[in-house]
Amino acid sequence: MSSRFRSQDWFGRKDKDGIIYRSWMKNQGMPTDMFDGRPVIGICNTFSELTPCNAHFRDHAEAVKKGVLEAGGFPVEFPIMSLGETLLKPTAMLFRNLASMDAEESIRGNPIDGVVLLTGCDKTTPSTVMGAASVGLPTIVVPGGPMLNGRYKGQLIGSGTHVWKFDEDMKTGAMTQEDCEYAESCMSRSIGHCMTMGTASTMACMVEALGLTLSGAAAIPAADSRKKVMAQLSGRRIVQMVKDNLTIDKILTREAFENAIMVNSAVGGSSNFVIHLMAIAGRIGVDLHLDDFDTLGSKIPLLLNLMPSGQFLMEDFFYAGGLPVILNELKDLLHKNVITVTGKNHHDNVKGSCECHDAGVISSIKEPLKPEAGIVVVKGNLAQNGAVIKPSAATPALMQHTGRAVVFESIEDYHARIDDPNLDIDETCVMVLKYVGPVGYPGMPEVGNMALPKKILEKGIRDMVRISDGRMSGTAYGTAVLHVSPESAIGGNLALVQNGDMIELNVAKRLLHLHVSEEELEQRRQAWAAPPPAASRGYVSLYIQHVMGADKGADLDFLQGSSGSEVTRDSH
Numbered sequence: 098m099s100s101r102f103r104s105q106d107w108f109g110r111k112d113k114d115g116i117i118y119r120s121w122m123k124n125q126g127m128p129t130d131m132f133d134g135r136p137v138i139g140i141c142n143t144f145s146e147l148t149p150c151n152a153h154f155r156d157h158a159e160a161v162k163k164g165v166l167e168a169g170g171f172p173v174e175f176p177i178m179s180l181g182e183t184l185l186k187p188t189a190m191l192f193r194n195l196a197s198m199d200a201e202e203s204i205r206g207n208p209i210d211g212v213v214l215l216t217g218c219d220k221t222t223p224s225t226v227m228g229a230a231s232v233g234l235p236t237i238v239v240p241g242g243p244m245l246n247g248r249y250k251g252q253l254i255g256s257g258t259h260v261w262k263f264d265e266d267m268k269t270g271a272m273t274q275e276d277c278e279y280a281e282s283c284m285s286r287s288i289g290h291c292m293t294m295g296t297a298s299t300m301a302c303m304v305e306a307l308g309l310t311l312s313g314a315a316a317i318p319a320a321d322s323r324k325k326v327m328a329q330l331s332g333r334r335i336v337q338m339v340k341d342n343l344t345i346d347k348i349l350t351r352e353a354f355e356n357a358i359m360v361n362s363a364v365g366g367s368s369n370f371v372i373h374l375m376a377i378a379g380r381i382g383v384d385l386h387l388d389d390f391d392t393l394g395s396k397i398p399l400l401l402n403l404m405p406s407g408q409f410l411m412e413d414f415f416y417a418g419g420l421p422v423i424l425n426e427l428k429d430l431l432h433k434n435v436i437t438v439t440g441k442n443h444h445d446n447v448k449g450s451c452e453c454h455d456a457g458v459i460s461s462i463k464e465p466l467k468p469e470a471g472i473v474v475v476k477g478n479l480a481q482n483g484a485v486i487k488p489s490a491a492t493p494a495l496m497q498h499t500g501r502a503v504v505f506e507s508i509e510d511y512h513a514r515i516d517d518p519n520l521d522i523d524e525t526c527v528m529v530l531k532y533v534g535p536v537g538y539p540g541m542p543e544v545g546n547m548a549l550p551k552k553i554l555e556k557g558i559r560d561m562v563r564i565s566d567g568r569m570s571g572t573a574y575g576t577a578v579l580h581v582s583p584e585s586a587i588g589g590n591l592a593l594v595q596n597g598d599m600i601e602l603n604v605a606k607r608l609l610h611l612h613v614s615e616e617e618l619e620q621r622r623q624a625w626a627a628p629p630p631a632a633s634r635g636y637v638s639l640y641i642q643h644v645m646g647a648d649k650g651a652d653l654d655f656l657q658g659s660s661g662s663e664v665t666r667d668s669h
């Protein structure tokens with residue numbers, strides 16, 4: 098072995114500490130030569146039965162281990178906090194930063210030379226990448242893969258996307274409870290994460306676009322045997338990355354982030370992409386701004402026809418050729434002065450493996466599905482630091498709309514009154530939800546696509562303008578203005594909106610304006626009182642004191658940047 102790796106600071110010691118570091122590991126049946134200086138590869142596993150999207154990761158870890166051993170490395174699997182999107186209350190987002198701290202400290206504090214991140218469900222990808230970025234070792238991501246297509250009564254159904262549709266159908270009586278329970282089984286019929294272009298698929302495409310996965314990794318369904326092959330190959334590759342000292346900071350350059358933004362637009366990725374990419378950039382020290390998402394992404398055409406923006410699902414994306422096809426279509430736009438985990442750029446990676454096999458699923462850049470996609474950033478007196486909207490999932494006719502505000506002061510207020518037949522609302526109104534931002538909820542839940550009032554749904558209307566400081570599930574759709582910043586709980590103007598105020602959304606002009614004079618707003622500001630803190634102890638208390646705005650990625654302020662991988666003191 099030519100170079101000495103950091104794991105030798107543990108295993109290579111000839112003193113008392115060396116005995117301690119090696120001997121206890123040997124109780125797992127590890128031969129002495131495993132400690133001879135070969136690359137030690139950490140396999141960071143977000144497996145949990147409470148994270149159903151990641152519940153198959155024991156198999157993936159075994160596949161990675163095979164690859165590591167084949168390449169002459171020493172694989173060590175370790176668990177970190179797993180964040181399941183569907184079960185964890187009040188929202189998995191509240192714990193993204195906590196899980197990132199777990200990943201960071203677990204990687205740094207242990208004898209690991211390179212790390213493989215097993216990720217799937219929405220928050221497990223950004224949290225582990227954030228943690229790894231703050232350490233700076235060679236890092237490769239193995240995305241866990243989407244579920245197989247859902248099918249119900251002959252119709253393609255997508256995770257999440259159809260939850261909103263079924264909910265609407267239940268409300269209008271078009272679907273019974275029995276139908277619904279059957280449809281639930283049809284929707285989640287295999288291992289894997291949401292198979293729409295929701296946040297999990299968005300994150301998988303993000304890490305591939307950033308260059309953190311082997312080529313083509315994102316779209317392979319979890320149940321496809323090629324997913325395990327990808328895991329095994331990633332295990333082989335990380336060993337070489339350690340030998341080459343191909344650290345994560347060499348991959349995550351400003352250009353890589355710009356590539357990821359362009360790719361996200363082309364695939365119709367989730368609005369959550371913004372918040373997670375910003376947080377990762379903050380860790381690696383890349384200067385990324387909310388406006389970059391609009392400037393770089395909003396003119397990119399939509400190429401991928403997947404729900405919620407389109408018709409198909411991830412399995413179809415895989416058969417059509419997966420992300421390499423998109424990367425190839427965008428080749429004249431993407432930066433080439435980047436390197437991926439292969440040591441080469443995308444252009445060289447995808448050569449010979451980027452033929453589109455289904456033009457109905459992936460369209461060419463010459464004939465895109467929509468000429469412009471991506472995330473638009475709107476600003477104005479209602480969102481001085483910005484808010485985001487995803488036009489490809491919204492109603493074109495509402496892209497320029499002025500309407501009367503119907504205000505909900507909390508999520509409980511919304512639930513209590515939304516279906517009240519006497520609620521003074523019609524489809525021209527703008528629904529406003531307060532106190533669902535990072536501090537306000539706390540944790541910024543996915544409630545921004547509030548369901549419409551029953552009486553409006555019954556008219557056959559399915560969309561209205563909705564504004565909040567919360568997020569929206571990547572699997573959802575609708576004209577939802579999200580991530581309003583500064584948020585209401587810290588005194589952003591959103592807190593000052595009253596019923597009857599007129600609100601103007603103009604996506605073409607990037608405007609979100611509250612038609613209330615500054616004098617009137619100042620009077621309301623004087624009368625406003627911040628809500629009491631959501632917690633006085635524990636992690637939640639730490640979180641609300643330190644969380645930054647959505648426009649900055651909602652990371653904790655003291656987690657920005659990197660502490661490197663060095664640990665100078667021993668444990669005994």
Ligand code: FES
Nearest residue numbers: 150218290291297
């Ligand atoms: Fe886990 Fe959608 S709930 S990916």
Ligand code: MG
Nearest residue numbers: 219296570571
């Ligand atoms: Mg989600």
